[in-house]
Amino acid sequence: MSKYWNNRIKNLSPYIPGEQPKDRKFVKLNTNENPYPPSPKVIEAIKKAANGDLRLYPDPTSTMFREAAAVRYGVKPDQVFAGNGSDEILAFAFGAFFENANGAASSGTDAILFPDITYSFYPVYAGLWDIQYRTIPLCDDFSINCDDYKIPCGGIIFPNPNAPTGIPIPLGDIISLAEHLEGQGRVLVVDEAYCAFGESNGKAVGNSVVPYIGKHKNILTVHTMSKQMSLAGLRFGFAIGSEELIEGLYRIKDSFNSYPVDRLALAGAAAAITDTAYYDDINGKVMVTRERVAGELRALGCNVLPSAANFIFVQAPGISGADFFSALRERGILVRHFNKERIADFLRVTIGTDEEMDVFLDACRDIIRIFLFSLYPPCPLCPPCEILGEKK
Ligand code: PMP
Numbered sequence: 001m002s003k004y005w006n007n008r009i010k011n012l013s014p015y016i017p018g019e020q021p022k023d024r025k026f027v028k029l030n031t032n033e034n035p036y037p038p039s040p041k042v043i044e045a046i047k048k049a050a051n052g053d054l055r056l057y058p059d060p061t062s063t064m065f066r067e068a069a070a071v072r073y074g075v076k077p078d079q080v081f082a083g084n085g086s087d088e089i090l091a092f093a094f095g096a097f098f099e100n101a102n103g104a105a106s107s108g109t110d111a112i113l114f115p116d117i118t119y120s121f122y123p124v125y126a127g128l129w130d131i132q133y134r135t136i137p138l139c140d141d142f143s144i145n146c147d148d149y150k151i152p153c154g155g156i157i158f159p160n161p162n163a164p165t166g167i168p169i170p171l172g173d174i175i176s177l178a179e180h181l182e183g184q185g186r187v188l189v190v191d192e193a194y195c196a197f198g199e200s201n202g203k204a205v206g207n208s209v210v211p212y213i214g215k216h217k218n219i220l221t222v223h224t225m226s227k228q229m230s231l232a233g234l235r236f237g238f239a240i241g242s243e244e245l246i247e248g249l250y251r252i253k254d255s256f257n258s259y260p261v262d263r264l265a266l267a268g269a270a271a272a273i274t275d276t277a278y279y280d281d282i283n284g285k286v287m288v289t290r291e292r293v294a295g296e297l298r299a300l301g302c303n304v305l306p307s308a309a310n311f312i313f314v315q316a317p318g319i320s321g322a323d324f325f326s327a328l329r330e331r332g333i334l335v336r337h338f339n340k341e342r343i344a345d346f347l348r349v350t351i352g353t354d355e356e357m358d359v360f361l362d363a364c365r366d367i368i369r370i371f372l373f374s375l376y377p378p379c380p381l382c383p384p385c386e387i388l389g390e391k392k
Contacts, residue, residue, distance in 0.1 A: 011127070012124070012127050012128065013123075013124065013127060014124060015120060015121045015124045017031070018030040018031035018336050019031075019334060021334065024332070025332070026329075026332050026333065026334040027332060027333045027334065027352065027356050027359050027360060028334050028350075028352075029311075029333060029334060029335050029349050029350040029351075029352050029356065029360060030334040030335050030336045030348075030350060031232070031336070031350065032194075032226075032227055032309075032310055032311050032348075032350045033226065033227070033230075033232045033350065034226075034227055034228070034229075034230035034232075034282065034283075034286065034310065035286070035350075035351070035352040035353045035356060036230055036282040036285070036286075036353070037230055038229060038230040038231050038234075038268070038272060039229075039230075039271065039272060039275040039278040039279065040278075041271045041272075041274075041275050041278070042229075042231070042268045042271045042272045042275070043268075044271070045267040045268055045270065045271035046264050046267055046268045046271075048267065049263050049264050049266075049267035049268075050264060053263065054263055054264075056263075057259055058259055058261060058262050058263045058266055059266065060254075060258045060259055061082075061250075062082035062261050062266050062269075063077070064266060064267075064270045065080075065082050065238070065261075065266055065269050065270045065273065066078075066080040066081075066082060066238075068270050068273045068274050069082075069238060069240070069273050071274075072273055072274065072276070073210050073240060074211070075210065075213065075214070075240055076243075078243050078246060079213060079214075079240055079241060079242065079243060079246060080238060080239070080240055080246070081238060081239040081240075081241075081246045081249045081250070081253075082236070082237075082238045082260075082261050082266075082269070083236075083237050083238065083239070083249075083253070083260050083261065084235050084236070084237070084257075084260040084261060084265075085224065085226065085235040085236065085237045086191070086193060086222050086223060086224035086226070086237030086238075086239075087121060087237070088237065088260060089222050089237050089238070089239050089249065090121065090122075090125060090157075090189070090191065090222055091125050091128065092249045092252040092253060092256075093157075093187075093189050093220055093222065093239070093249065094125040094126065094128070094129050094131060094157075095129050095252045096245075096248035096249055096251060096252050097155055097186075097187040097189070097220070097245070097248060098110075098112045098126075098129070098131045098154055098155045098187075099131065099154050100129060100130050100131060101130045101131060101132045102130060109152040109153060109154065109184075110131075110132060110153075110154035111132040111133055111134045111153060111154055112126065112131060112132070112133045112134075112153060112154045112155045112156065112157065113133065113134050113135075113136055113149050113151075113153045113155075113156045113157075114133060114135060114136070114156065114157050114158055115135060115136055115137075115138055115144055115158055115162060116135040116136065116137045116138060116342075117138050117142070117162075117164070117165065117340070117342060117343055118158055118159060118162055118163065119159055119163050119191065119193075120338070122157055131154070132154070134153070136148050136149055138162075138165070138342075142165045142167055142305055142313075143165075143167050143169075144158060144162055144167070144169050145173075146169065146173035146174060146176065146177040147173075149177055149180075150177065150180045152184065153181075153184070153186065154186060155181070155186045155187045155188070155189070156177065156181060156186070156187075156188050156189070157188075157189040157190075157191065158189075158190070158191065159190075159191035159192070159193055159194065160174065160190050160191070160192060160195060160209070161194050161195070161197075161198060161307070161308040161309045163193065163194065163309065163311075163348075164311070164313055164336070164338060164343070164346075164348040165305050165307075165313050166194070166305060166306070166307030166308060166309040166311055166312060166313055167305055167306060167307070167308070168198055168308040171207055171209060174188070174190060174209055174219075175209065175212055175216065178209075178212070178216045178218055178219050179216070181218055182216065182217075182218050185218075186218065187218050187219075187220060187245065188216075188218055188219050188220070189220045189222060190209050190219060190220070190221050190222070191222045192208055192209075192210075192221050192222060192223050193222070193223070193224045193226075193227060194227060194228075194308070194309035194310060194311075195207070195208045195223070195228075196227070196228035196279070196283050197227075197228070197283060197286060197287055197290070197307075197308060197309050197310045198308040198309075208221065209221055210240050213240055213241050213242060214242075217241075217242035217244060217245070218242075218245075219241060219242075220239055220240075220241035220245045221239065221240045221241060222237065222238075222239045223237060223238050223239065223240070224236075224237045225237060225238075225269055225272060227310055228279060228283055228310075229269075229272040229273075229279060230279075230282070231268065231269070231272060234264075234265050234268050234269065235265060236261065236265045236266075236268070236269040238269075283310075286310050286351050289351050289352075289353070289354055289357055290307060290310070290312060290351045292354075292357075293312065293349075293351065293357045293360070293361065294306075294307065294312055296361050297312075297314055297361070297364065300316075300317075300364060300365060300368055301316075301317040301368070302314050302315060302316050302317060302364070302368075303315040303317075305346075310350060310351050311348050311349060311350045311351060312348075312349050312351070313343075313346050313347070313348050313349075314346060314347055314349055315345050315346045315347075316347075316364070316367070316368060316371075317368065317372075318371065318372075318375075319345075319367070319368070319371050320344070320345055321337050321338075321339075321343075321344050321345040321346055321347055322337060322339070322344070323371075324337075324347055324367065325337040325347055327363075327367040327370075328347075328360075328363055328364075328367065331363040331366070331367075333359065333360055333363050335347045335348065335349045335350070336348040336349075336350075
């Protein structure tokens with residue numbers, strides 16, 4: 001705590017991002033990056049943009065990207081907003097659409113709602129903007145029940161699929177919630193960071209609400225290029241919503257930083273958004289690997305929540321989340337552990353390449369074997385030996 005800090009920052013509890021290790025080579029399954037490289041067209045576009053024009057400021061409204069995104073999603077360019085990663089856009093959305101606790105118009109029903117278990121940046125943004133919030137508990141199966149949110153409030157935000165559970169929310173439920181909120185003149189922000197991975201066992205689930213933004217003017221969808229477009233290192237995100245919501249985001253952007261997207265990021269993002277064939281292919285591979293890994297973990301006795309994202313949320317049989325995390329780390333595998341009530345025994349595991357996931361699965365077998373054999377001595381007939389293929 002420094003005497004130079006103002007009271008506002010003294011009281012903040014900033015977000016802690018997943019570790020980016022520098023000391024040692026890990027199998028890195030902790031921050032939901034895509035294991036495959038970005039499209040070659042993206043690299044080509046960035047190289048082409050790395051020229052003398054870098055002396056000039058970039059286009060403040062990322063027109064080239066917005067036009068390409070409008071074609072891809074069947075919306076108007078004025079319904080698209082581009083920013084420096086979706087975290088920045090989420091921060092802008094909190095500032096633009098949710099009422100400040102000290103604001104003149106603030107009332108008892110201005111507290112916003114989000115799930116008790118969700119993206120841990122939401123309470124941080126609420127703290128930054130001084131917005132009151134209420135958390136709504138997930139159901140016993142860790143799903144979100146949209147009916148629980150149909151109470152007077154200052155707006156709602158959640159990811160679909162939710163993070164870190166990976167569980168998708170039925171589209172009809174989201175639309176019905178948006179209609180309920182419209183009656184109160186409030187905004188529903190749907191963070192679609194992981195929507196591109198929204199397929200489970202060949203069934204389309206957790207689909208985007210983008211097709212509904214024309215009819216439902218109070219839905220803002222927020223997207224990132226970090227996961228589905230393999231561009232976490234580029235920092236590019238975008239939002240799609242009605243023109244009036246997009247204008248609200250501009251009012252914050254232009255009160256903060258006129259040029260959040262640089263020339264290289266703009267060139268790369270515009271190339272990425274048009275190369276659907278490449279990304280459908282790599283994201284399809286991630287989904288196939290996810291289903292295989294989930295199946296193998298379940299066969300080991302793990303509890304794996306049904307995921308429509310590029311990660312799984314997994315609980316090992318009888319092993320605490322903290323112990324499971326440490327045992328994986330010792331074996332050179334980095335995953336994410338949240339020391340939080342109800343989920344402290346789960347780990348969030350990003351889906352890597354098949355090779356990386358084989359290393360992860362071998363480590364899980366080893367850890368579970370050691371743990372179970374510390375409880376029961378190995379024998380040819382007992383269940384753990386059977387599960388782990390231990391033959392004496
Ligand atoms: N939303 C969710 C739910 C996320 O998990 C993340 C990644 N941490 C983001 C938004 C932010 O993504 P980025 O800023 O990299 O675009």
